[in-house]
Protein backbone atom coordinates (compact mmCIF):
# COMPACT_ATOMS: atom_id res chain seq x y z
CA UNK A 1 0.00 0.00 0.00
CA UNK A 2 1.16 3.54 -0.83
CA UNK A 3 1.98 5.05 2.57
CA UNK A 4 1.50 8.60 1.27
CA UNK A 5 -2.19 7.89 0.65
CA UNK A 6 -4.68 8.38 3.41
CA UNK A 7 -6.99 5.44 3.95
CA UNK A 8 -10.54 6.09 5.15
CA UNK A 9 -11.94 3.50 7.52
CA UNK A 10 -15.40 3.29 8.99
CA UNK A 11 -15.42 1.94 12.54
CA UNK A 12 -18.66 1.37 14.42
CA UNK A 13 -19.20 0.86 18.14
CA UNK A 14 -22.24 -1.08 19.29
CA UNK A 15 -23.51 -2.59 22.53
CA UNK A 16 -26.20 -2.29 25.18
CA UNK A 17 -27.57 0.87 26.71
CA UNK A 18 -25.23 2.90 28.88
CA UNK A 19 -22.15 0.66 28.63
CA UNK A 20 -20.02 3.70 27.79
CA UNK A 21 -19.80 3.75 24.01
CA UNK A 22 -19.93 7.55 23.74
CA UNK A 23 -17.51 7.92 26.64
CA UNK A 24 -15.01 5.54 25.02
CA UNK A 25 -15.08 7.53 21.80
CA UNK A 26 -14.64 10.84 23.58
CA UNK A 27 -11.78 9.42 25.62
CA UNK A 28 -10.09 8.19 22.45
CA UNK A 29 -10.67 11.23 20.26
CA UNK A 30 -10.62 14.12 22.76
CA UNK A 31 -9.05 12.54 25.87
CA UNK A 32 -12.01 13.74 27.92
CA UNK A 33 -14.52 12.03 30.21
CA UNK A 34 -17.88 13.25 31.42
CA UNK A 35 -19.84 11.71 34.32
CA UNK A 36 -23.16 12.94 32.88
CA UNK A 37 -25.21 10.48 30.94
CA UNK A 38 -26.92 11.58 27.76
CA UNK A 39 -28.14 8.66 25.71
CA UNK A 40 -27.22 8.67 22.01
CA UNK A 41 -30.27 9.09 19.82
CA UNK A 42 -29.55 6.93 16.78
CA UNK A 43 -25.92 7.63 15.92
CA UNK A 44 -23.24 10.30 15.81
CA UNK A 45 -19.84 10.40 14.14
CA UNK A 46 -16.38 11.48 15.28
CA UNK A 47 -13.21 11.41 13.22
CA UNK A 48 -9.58 10.92 14.11
CA UNK A 49 -6.49 10.68 11.94
CA UNK A 50 -3.83 8.23 13.06
CA UNK A 51 -0.90 6.41 11.45
CA UNK A 52 -0.51 2.66 11.42
CA UNK A 53 2.81 1.31 10.13
CA UNK A 54 3.37 4.71 8.45
CA UNK A 55 0.02 4.59 6.66
CA UNK A 56 -2.18 7.58 7.54
CA UNK A 57 -5.68 6.44 8.46
CA UNK A 58 -8.74 8.62 8.76
CA UNK A 59 -11.03 6.86 11.20
CA UNK A 60 -14.67 7.74 10.87
CA UNK A 61 -16.04 6.39 14.13
CA UNK A 62 -19.77 5.82 14.42
CA UNK A 63 -21.20 6.00 17.91
CA UNK A 64 -24.58 4.28 18.21
CA UNK A 65 -27.34 4.35 20.80
CA UNK A 66 -27.96 1.17 22.78
CA UNK A 67 -31.68 1.73 23.34
CA UNK A 68 -33.86 -1.10 22.12
CA UNK A 69 -36.15 1.33 20.28
CA UNK A 70 -33.21 2.42 18.08
CA UNK A 71 -32.06 -1.13 17.35
CA UNK A 72 -33.38 -1.39 13.80
CA UNK A 73 -32.26 2.15 12.98
CA UNK A 74 -28.78 1.42 14.36
CA UNK A 75 -28.45 -1.67 12.21
CA UNK A 76 -28.89 0.49 9.08
CA UNK A 77 -25.59 2.19 10.05
CA UNK A 78 -23.65 -1.11 9.94
CA UNK A 79 -23.33 -0.96 6.16
CA UNK A 80 -19.87 -0.09 4.89
CA UNK A 81 -18.14 -0.70 8.23
CA UNK A 82 -14.50 -1.78 8.09
CA UNK A 83 -14.33 -2.68 11.75
CA UNK A 84 -16.66 -3.19 14.68
CA UNK A 85 -16.24 -2.62 18.41
CA UNK A 86 -18.53 -4.57 20.67
CA UNK A 87 -18.81 -2.93 24.07
CA UNK A 88 -20.19 -4.12 27.38
CA UNK A 89 -20.00 -2.91 30.98
CA UNK A 90 -18.10 -5.21 33.37
CA UNK A 91 -20.45 -4.08 36.17
CA UNK A 92 -23.55 -5.10 34.21
CA UNK A 93 -23.93 -8.82 33.52
CA UNK A 94 -26.87 -8.29 31.16
CA UNK A 95 -24.78 -6.11 28.88
CA UNK A 96 -22.27 -8.96 28.58
CA UNK A 97 -25.00 -11.52 27.93
CA UNK A 98 -26.33 -9.28 25.15
CA UNK A 99 -22.99 -9.30 23.30
CA UNK A 100 -23.70 -12.47 21.35
CA UNK A 101 -26.87 -10.99 20.01
CA UNK A 102 -25.18 -7.71 19.02
CA UNK A 103 -22.41 -9.62 17.30
CA UNK A 104 -24.70 -12.01 15.45
CA UNK A 105 -26.96 -9.19 14.35
CA UNK A 106 -24.00 -7.21 13.06
CA UNK A 107 -22.41 -10.11 11.17
CA UNK A 108 -25.73 -11.19 9.71
CA UNK A 109 -26.46 -7.71 8.36
CA UNK A 110 -22.97 -6.77 7.22
CA UNK A 111 -21.25 -9.82 5.86
CA UNK A 112 -23.40 -12.92 5.64
CA UNK A 113 -21.33 -16.08 6.06
CA UNK A 114 -17.96 -14.31 5.81
CA UNK A 115 -15.58 -15.12 8.66
CA UNK A 116 -12.88 -13.02 10.20
CA UNK A 117 -14.46 -9.56 10.15
CA UNK A 118 -12.27 -7.09 12.08
CA UNK A 119 -13.78 -6.86 15.53
CA UNK A 120 -12.70 -6.21 19.11
CA UNK A 121 -14.58 -6.54 22.38
CA UNK A 122 -14.28 -3.89 25.08
CA UNK A 123 -15.16 -4.66 28.69
CA UNK A 124 -15.61 -1.10 29.98
CA UNK A 125 -15.74 0.56 33.45
CA UNK A 126 -12.97 -1.50 35.03
CA UNK A 127 -12.31 1.45 37.33
CA UNK A 128 -15.49 0.53 39.24
CA UNK A 129 -14.99 -2.03 42.03
CA UNK A 130 -18.31 -3.79 41.55
CA UNK A 131 -17.78 -6.27 38.77
CA UNK A 132 -20.42 -8.67 37.58
CA UNK A 133 -18.30 -10.07 34.73
CA UNK A 134 -14.83 -11.46 35.42
CA UNK A 135 -11.95 -10.94 33.05
CA UNK A 136 -11.68 -14.73 32.74
CA UNK A 137 -15.28 -15.11 31.61
CA UNK A 138 -15.09 -12.32 29.04
CA UNK A 139 -11.69 -13.49 27.76
CA UNK A 140 -12.97 -17.04 27.33
CA UNK A 141 -16.00 -15.83 25.36
CA UNK A 142 -13.74 -13.80 23.07
CA UNK A 143 -11.12 -16.52 22.70
CA UNK A 144 -13.79 -18.93 21.57
CA UNK A 145 -14.72 -16.51 18.80
CA UNK A 146 -11.19 -15.39 18.01
CA UNK A 147 -11.93 -11.79 18.92
CA UNK A 148 -9.32 -9.70 20.77
CA UNK A 149 -10.55 -8.63 24.21
CA UNK A 150 -9.63 -5.42 26.02
CA UNK A 151 -10.44 -4.48 29.58
CA UNK A 152 -10.88 -0.71 29.43
CA UNK A 153 -11.98 2.35 31.30
CA UNK A 154 -13.34 5.35 29.46
CA UNK A 155 -12.95 7.24 32.74
CA UNK A 156 -9.22 6.90 33.15
CA UNK A 157 -8.30 5.90 29.61
CA UNK A 158 -6.79 2.47 30.37
CA UNK A 159 -6.34 0.46 27.18
CA UNK A 160 -8.71 2.65 25.15
CA UNK A 161 -6.22 3.77 22.48
CA UNK A 162 -4.78 0.22 22.27
CA UNK A 163 -8.23 -1.18 21.52
CA UNK A 164 -9.00 1.37 18.79
CA UNK A 165 -5.58 0.99 17.23
CA UNK A 166 -5.73 -2.80 17.21
CA UNK A 167 -9.04 -2.62 15.40
CA UNK A 168 -7.75 0.00 12.96
CA UNK A 169 -4.77 -2.21 12.20
CA UNK A 170 -6.98 -5.24 11.55
CA UNK A 171 -9.29 -3.17 9.37
CA UNK A 172 -6.35 -1.81 7.39
CA UNK A 173 -5.04 -5.32 6.77
CA UNK A 174 -8.46 -6.38 5.57
CA UNK A 175 -9.02 -3.45 3.20
CA UNK A 176 -5.47 -3.94 1.89
CA UNK A 177 -6.39 -7.52 1.01
CA UNK A 178 -3.79 -8.90 3.41
CA UNK A 179 -6.34 -10.71 5.51
CA UNK A 180 -7.28 -10.60 9.13
CA UNK A 181 -5.05 -11.96 11.86
CA UNK A 182 -6.28 -11.66 15.42
CA UNK A 183 -3.87 -9.63 17.55
CA UNK A 184 -3.18 -10.69 21.07
CA UNK A 185 -4.07 -7.62 23.14
CA UNK A 186 -1.52 -6.54 25.67
CA UNK A 187 -2.58 -7.22 29.22
CA UNK A 188 -2.08 -3.71 30.49
CA UNK A 189 -5.36 -3.40 32.33
CA UNK A 190 -5.14 -2.54 35.98
CA UNK A 191 -7.98 -3.45 38.21
CA UNK A 192 -9.42 -0.75 40.46
Ligand SMILES: Nc1nc2c(ncn2[C@@H]2O[C@H](COP(=O)(O)OP(=O)(O)OP(=O)(O)O)[C@@H](O)[C@H]2O)c(=O)[nH]1
Nearest residue numbers: 018019020021022023035037039040066125154155
Ligand atom coordinates in the same frame (compact mmCIF):
# COMPACT_ATOMS: atom_id res chain seq x y z
N1 LIG B 1 -16.97 4.94 36.18
C1 LIG B 1 -17.12 4.90 34.87
N2 LIG B 1 -18.22 5.41 34.29
C2 LIG B 1 -18.33 5.35 32.94
C3 LIG B 1 -17.32 4.78 32.13
N3 LIG B 1 -17.73 4.86 30.84
C4 LIG B 1 -18.91 5.48 30.85
N4 LIG B 1 -19.30 5.78 32.12
C5 LIG B 1 -20.54 6.44 32.53
O1 LIG B 1 -21.64 5.63 32.13
C6 LIG B 1 -22.73 6.43 31.70
C7 LIG B 1 -23.13 6.04 30.28
O2 LIG B 1 -22.07 6.38 29.42
P1 LIG B 1 -22.29 6.62 27.85
O3 LIG B 1 -20.94 6.80 27.25
O4 LIG B 1 -23.28 7.70 27.60
O5 LIG B 1 -22.92 5.23 27.43
P2 LIG B 1 -23.48 4.77 25.99
O6 LIG B 1 -23.16 3.34 25.83
O7 LIG B 1 -22.98 5.69 24.93
O8 LIG B 1 -25.04 4.98 26.21
P3 LIG B 1 -26.25 4.89 25.12
O9 LIG B 1 -25.98 5.89 24.06
O10 LIG B 1 -27.48 5.24 25.92
O11 LIG B 1 -26.30 3.49 24.62
C8 LIG B 1 -22.28 7.89 31.83
O12 LIG B 1 -22.75 8.41 33.05
C9 LIG B 1 -20.75 7.79 31.84
O13 LIG B 1 -20.14 8.84 32.57
C10 LIG B 1 -16.16 4.25 32.76
O14 LIG B 1 -15.23 3.72 32.15
N5 LIG B 1 -16.12 4.33 34.13
